[in-house]
Amino acid sequence: xxxxxxxxxxTGTYTVGNRLLGPDExxxxxxxxxxxxxxxxxxxxQGCGEALGAxxxxxxxxxxxxxxxxxxNATGCLEVFSTPYPESSWQLPWIHSLFGNAAAVATGVAxxxxxxxxxxxxxxxxxxxxxxxxxxxxxxxxxxxxNDDVLYICYDNxxxxxxxxxxxxxxxxxxxxxxxxxxxxxxxxxxxxxxNVPEIAMAHGIPYVATATVADLRDLEYKVRKAMKMHGARYxxxxxxxxLGWGSASHDTIKLARLAKETGTFPVFEAEHGEVTSxxxxxxxxxxxxxxxxxxxxxxxxxxxxxxxxxxxxxxxADRNIRKYGLLDEEKAHG
Amino acid sequence: MLKQIEGSKAVAEAIALCRPEVIxxxxxxxxxxxxxxxGEMVKSEELAPCEFINVESEFAAxxxxxxxxxxxxxxxxxxxxxxxxxxxxxxxxxxxxGLPIVMTVANRAIGAPINIWNDHSDSLSQRDSGWMxxxxxxxxxxxxxxxxxxxxxxxxxxxxxxxxxxxxxTHAFERVDIxxxxxxxxxxPPFDPRQSLDPKEPISIGAMVGPExxxxxxxxxxxxxxxxxxxxxxxxxxxxxxFGRDSGGLVxxxxxxxAETMIVAMGSVLGTVKDTVDELREQGxxxxxxxxxxxxPFPLQEVRAALVNCKRFVVLEKSxxxxxxxxVATDVRMAVSGTGxxxxxxxxxxxxxxxxxxxxxKLFLEAEQEKLEPxxxxxxxxxxxxxxxxxxxxxxxxxxxxxxxxxxxxxxxSAAKFG
Numbered sequence: 001x002x003x004x005x006x007x008x009x010x011t012g013t014y015t016v017g018n019r020l021l022g023p024d025e026x027x028x029x030x031x032x033x034x035x036x037x038x039x040x041x042x043x044x045x046q047g048c049g050e051a052l053g054a055x056x057x058x059x060x061x062x063x064x065x066x067x068x069x070x071x072x073n074a075t076g077c078l079e080v081f082s083t084p085y086p087e088s089s090w091q092l093p094w095i096h097s098l099f100g101n102a103a104a105v106a107t108g109v110a111x112x113x114x115x116x117x118x119x120x121x122x123x124x125x126x127x128x129x130x131x132x133x134x135x136x137x138x139x140x141x142x143x144x145x146x147n148d149d150v151l152y153i154c155y156d157n158x159x160x161x162x163x164x165x166x167x168x169x170x171x172x173x174x175x176x177x178x179x180x181x182x183x184x185x186x187x188x189x190x191x192x193x194x195x196n197v198p199e200i201a202m203a204h205g206i207p208y209v210a211t212a213t214v215a216d217l218r219d220l221e222y223k224v225r226k227a228m229k230m231h232g233a234r235y236x237x238x239x240x241x242x243x244l245g246w247g248s249a250s251h252d253t254i255k256l257a258r259l260a261k262e263t264g265t266f267p268v269f270e271a272e273h274g275e276v277t278s279x280x281x282x283x284x285x286x287x288x289x290x291x292x293x294x295x296x297x298x299x300x301x302x303x304x305x306x307x308x309x310x311x312x313x314x315x316x317x318a319d320r321n322i323r324k325y326g327l328l329d330e331e332k333a334h335g
Numbered sequence: 336m337l338k339q340i341e342g343s344k345a346v347a348e349a350i351a352l353c354r355p356e357v358i359x360x361x362x363x364x365x366x367x368x369x370x371x372x373x374g375e376m377v378k379s380e381e382l383a384p385c386e387f388i389n390v391e392s393e394f395a396a397x398x399x400x401x402x403x404x405x406x407x408x409x410x411x412x413x414x415x416x417x418x419x420x421x422x423x424x425x426x427x428x429x430x431x432x433g434l435p436i437v438m439t440v441a442n443r444a445i446g447a448p449i450n451i452w453n454d455h456s457d458s459l460s461q462r463d464s465g466w467m468x469x470x471x472x473x474x475x476x477x478x479x480x481x482x483x484x485x486x487x488x489x490x491x492x493x494x495x496x497x498x499x500x501x502x503x504x505t506h507a508f509e510r511v512d513i514x515x516x517x518x519x520x521x522x523x524p525p526f527d528p529r530q531s532l533d534p535k536e537p538i539s540i541g542a543m544v545g546p547e548x549x550x551x552x553x554x555x556x557x558x559x560x561x562x563x564x565x566x567x568x569x570x571x572x573x574x575x576x577x578f579g580r581d582s583g584g585l586v587x588x589x590x591x592x593x594a595e596t597m598i599v600a601m602g603s604v605l606g607t608v609k610d611t612v613d614e615l616r617e618q619g620x621x622x623x624x625x626x627x628x629x630x631x632p633f634p635l636q637e638v639r640a641a642l643v644n645c646k647r648f649v650v651l652e653k654s655x656x657x658x659x660x661x662x663v664a665t666d667v668r669m670a671v672s673g674t675g676x677x678x679x680x681x682x683x684x685x686x687x688x689x690x691x692x693x694x695x696x697k698l699f700l701e702a703e704q705e706k707l708e709p710x711x712x713x714x715x716x717x718x719x720x721x722x723x724x725x726x727x728x729x730x731x732x733x734x735x736x737x738x739x740x741x742x743x744x745x746x747x748x749s750a751a752k753f754g
Contacts, residue, residue, distance in 0.1 A: 070532045072402065073541075083542035093532040095405050096541035097428050101398035104390065108357060108402020108410070109532060111386040115356045115408055121534055139398060142391030 027221050028063040029055070035062040035091060037071075042089040043081040047250025049214045049240030049257060050078055050155040054126065056214075057153050057238065060221040062092060064228035065122040070094075070109050074102035074127030074136055077162040078155060100135035102127045103143035106150040114149070122228060123149065129156040129170035133197045140197075144204035147232045151224075154197065154235070157242035165245040169195040172265070173317075174310045175297045177245070182300035191313060198271075201235040205274040208232075212268060213239040215258035219280060223270065239266045247296020259291040264318035267325040282327045288315040336513050342474040342504040343368030345511040346439060349478040351382045352519040353437075353485045355411040356526075357403035358387045359396040363418035364451050365501035366441035370413055393418040397425035397436075404434040405540055407531040409485065412436070415501055416443035419457045423464070430465025430556060432541060433529070435488035435495075437481065438466075442602065442653075443501040444686040448737040452687020453501040454653040455602065459630070459662050465556045467495040467563055468630040469583070470601040474504055474511050479582035480628075482514070483570050485523055490566060491559045492529040498630070500603040502687070514578055522577045560632035567629055585634035587626045588641050590616060594623030596703045597641070597648040599667055601627045604683070604690055608651065611695040622699060627663070638670035647677040649702045651695075651713075653684040660710040677705060683713035719743045 028034050037058040044051035062069050073079045073096045082089040083096065097105045106125035113121050125143075127136055132154035143150055159177045160166040167177040173191040176182045180189040201209045207230050212220040220238060227234040241248060241256040248256055260266035261280065265288065268280035289311060292298040301307045322328055338345070347369050350358075358377065360370035377387035386403075390396045396412045404410040414422065419440060429436050440458040444450040458468055469484060471477035477499040484495045499505060530540060544552060564585065571583035589609050591597060598608050605626045615622050625641045625648075627634070642648050648671075650664035659665070661680035668678050679702055684690045694714050701707050722743050727733045 068534045070406065070534065080543055083539055085542045085544040085548060088539035088542055090539050091537060093534055093537045094539045095402070095532055096539075097398060097401050097432070098424055101394065101401070101425060104395040104398035105402035105405075107388065107390075107395075108359075108399035108404070108408075109406040110402075111357045111388055111399065112403040112406030112408035112410075115384045115386045116406075117384075138392055139395050142395050145391070146388070 027218055028060045028225075029217065029221065034059045035067055037062050037090065037092050038082055039089045039091055041087070043084060044077070045244050045250070047243040047253045048077075048081075049242060049253045050128065050157060051081070052253070053155050053214045053220065053238045053240045054078055056217050056220050057126075057224050057236070058092070058124065060224035061122070061124050061151065061228050064225045066120070067092070068121045070113075070121060070123050072097070072102050072106040072109060072123065072125040074125075074131030075099035075162075076128035076131050078126065078128065080162055099131050101139050102131060102136055103150065103152055104139040106152070107143050107146070107148040110149045122151070124151045124153060126153045126155065128161070129154060129158060130160045130168040132156075133169045133195055137197075141200075141204070144201060144206050144233045144235070147206060149231050149233075151227050151234045151236065153224075154237045155240045156237055157240050157245060159242070159245050161242050161245040170197070172314070174301055174307070174314060176300065177297070186310075187300045187307065188297075198235065198237045202271045202274045204233070206233040206235060207273060208234040209237075209271040210235075210269070211237045211239070211266070213257040213261050213266060214241070215254050215261060216268070216280065219268070226270075245297070247299070248294050252294050256291065256294060259286055262286045263288050263291045264322040264327050265291060265314070267321045267327055269325055276325065279325050279327055281329055282322065285322075285328060288318050336515070338511055338513055339508060340511050340513070341368065341506060341508050342477060342499065343441075343506065344372050345474050345478050345513060346481060346499070347372030347376070348513050349481045350411055351376050352514060352516055353482060353523055354409065354525075355382075356385055356408035357400065357410045358385060359390050359399040359410075359412040360387065361390050361393050361396045361414070361418065363393070363415050365443060365453075365505045366413040366415045366418075366439060368505065369439055369441070393422040394425055397422040397429060400436045400438075401425060401429050401432065401434055404429070404436050404528075405432065405530070405532050407526070407528045407533070409489075409526040410434075410436050411438070413439035413441065415441040416445055416451075416457045419461065420445060423461070426461055426466065427464045429494045431552070433492045433556075435485075435492050435526075435528075437484045437488055438494065438496050439481070440496045440498045441501040441505045442498050450686040451501075453503050454685045454687065455498070456654050456685070458496050458498045459654045461496070462631060462662070465493065467493060467560060467632065469495065469497050470628055470630055471497065471499045471504065472603060472605045472626060472628075474499075474507060474509055475580075476582050477504060478511055478513065479574060479578070479580070482519055482523060483574055483583045487563060487566060487570055489526055489528075491563060493556070493559045493563075498602065503603045512580070518578055522574065563629075563632050564634060583628060585629045586637045586641055587628060589624035589626070591623030591625065591641060591645075593621055595621040595646040596699065597623050597625055597645040598651055598699060599625045599627065599638075599642075599648055599663070600651040601630060601663060602653070604651065604653065607690055607692055608695060611692045611699060614692070614696065615699060620700075620703060622703065630663070633666045633670075635666075635670045638667055639674070642667075642671050642676060643674055645676065647679070647702060647705060649679045649681055649699065649707070651681045651683055651698075655682050655685060679707045680710045681707070681713050682710065688714060716744070
């Protein structure tokens with residue numbers, strides 16, 4: 001009898017194989033009954049983190065709501081690549097209105113459902129970082145403050161990719177974009193104060209805030225399902241690498257998302273009513289260079305005209321995240 | 336039921352009788368009393384089931400209405416002036432998506448300089464947004480037009496602004512006949528949307544449309560408004576049957592049968608115009624009035640029919656197409672093109688400047704004698720204008736215009752800074 005040794009983790013990753021789990025523990029995405037809410041045939045780039053994130057997030061929300069879900073979409077890559085007329089990838093009721101109003105449109109949909117007594121139907125709003133942290137920020141904050149019954153998902157690829165990779169308030173310092181070129185004394189995006197929307201969401205005291213990455217899709221599904229079990233304003237901020245905008249290989253999307261978490265540059269956590277309730281610990285801390293080097297948007301930090309001081313600054317930011325959120329186990333932090 | 340009631344309160348009661356399901360509110364004068372009254376009705380459950388949402392901006396107000404309307408709820412909001420401008424992107428979007436939202440515009444000037452008083456610049460700036468626009472002459476008509484508006488909007492699946500003059504109507508207490516719930520229910524059926532977000536029948540709304548179909552979508556918005564030209568008189572006739580009074584329609588004439596001079600206007604100023612015309616009629620002048628109720632769609636045929644037998648007309652409008660002249664006048668001229676009629680434009684009442692009978696009397700007589708300039712600015716203070724123009728000629732750093740003019744008008748106690 002032939003015997004295939006079972007590996008708990010796939011080689012070189014920390015991904016748990018589905019085959020080892022009982023049916024009730026399996027991911028939504030591994031199930032035959034997944035809704036395929038965003039169906040194949042859409043026009044996202046190869047290696048698109050946003051398409052992956054949206055697929056997992058919306059299918060999980062569909063599963064949790066018993067397929068009773070309405071999606072509102074901000075203008076952006078996700079909207080454009082999924083609905084070039086007359087095609088639509090969406091297998092659920094879906095509306096796109098404007099760039100900056102997805103949260104408010106979702107409020108309206110939720111209000112209509114409430115007034116009509118359709119309590120079983122749930123609402124999810126989604127947008128990119130530009131539609132969330134910049135132009136849609138006012139509507140987002142209003143929706144949070146009123147605690148409207150909407151799950152808002154931000155797919156953060158750290159710039160305006162749909163319009164050709166311009167800086168947003170989610171673009172990290174030093175990154176090259178079309179509007180923060182790697183020229184001059186301080187090449188790339190400036191070191192500003194940043195706009196941490198998950199923390200701002202927490203400051204509204206809403207029932208649930210979480211961050212996730214497309215490197216840990218089980219965690220992403222878990223957070224979406226958990227959010228869908230709750231009512232009121234909920235916010236999930238998903239880190240989604242963009243090969244086009246970042247100048248990274250399309251096969252490195254998952255790797256980069258993992259490195260963002262493992263370096264501490266993107267803290268992965270959950271919070272309820274403004275308090276952090278859990279963090280995803282760093283398994284094997286990586287220096288920030290490991291994350292930066294595979295991305296052409298950071299190429300000017302290395303090589304002939306390197307900027308080690310800027311790399312150091314980015315490392316300090318990552319280290320601060322690690323301290324602030326307790327991303328390393330005690331012994332590792334002090335070891 | 337007859338009531339002595341504030342215009343805003345009357346409109347709020349009319350809206351409530353239309354059984355709105357979602358109301359979005361953001362404060363801006365002079366529409367605020369309307370949503371305040373509605374808010375109280377929802378909170379006290381006098382108006383139920385209804386969701387009243389205090390939003391954070393007018394942009395959100397229209398966006399929430401877009402969401403609720405797309406999900407099948409009868410949706411209402413109200414705004415004015417800067418508020419309307421702040422929501423413009425969503426205003427166009429609502430029309431583009433074909434969502435039958437009804438919005439009251441309490442017409443108010445647009446700054447700068449900031450000004451809270453009435454003119455028609457705000458809603459007229461949205462002329463091409465795809466929204467229909469109906470103008471109320473009185474508070475009774477404001478009430479009646481709102482009831483008709485929901486029916487018209489939902490029949491065509493297109494949004495409507497009901498425009499009522501800020502303060503002049505919204506804050507005026509007068510006698511208004513508020514219909515009963517039974518009357519309104521008999522006229523306005525429940526909202527049966529053409530499109531609705533529903534998990535039972537998933538559809539995508541708001542997909543990207545390229546050159547291959549965009550023009551057709553836009554043409555259909557135009558076609559809907561052409562249909563509205565038929566529908567508006569029908570709905571007014573049905574309204575008369577149900578409520579027993581004339582209200583709405585496309586246009587309305589007054590003492591126009593043998594008129595040689597016709598005055599064309601929209602909104603509450605028609606009252607003053609009619610009073611002035613009555614006086615002139617008594618003196619033997621052959622003068623009449625054409626009131627335009629439906630600004631969009633613009634009733635070209637009806638306007639032409641109303642004017643074709645006169646010799647000259649004056650379009651008296653509370654709006655200004657800067658660099659050109661009149662906004663309404665341009666449409667009226669289009670309506671009478673080829674007739675050889677002599678037309679004059681009178682810009683009046685901007686930013687709430689009083690339009691007095693005395694000024695209209697003079698204007699109409701000059702029009703009758705065809706002594707008017709093609710574009711006249713009623714009661715413009717030329718001394719102040721010329722003084723400022725001279726100041727700018729003399730001084731490169733002549734400073735802010737509005738503040739200089741306030742000084743020249745003796746309304747500023749501080750010394751003129753800029754000579």
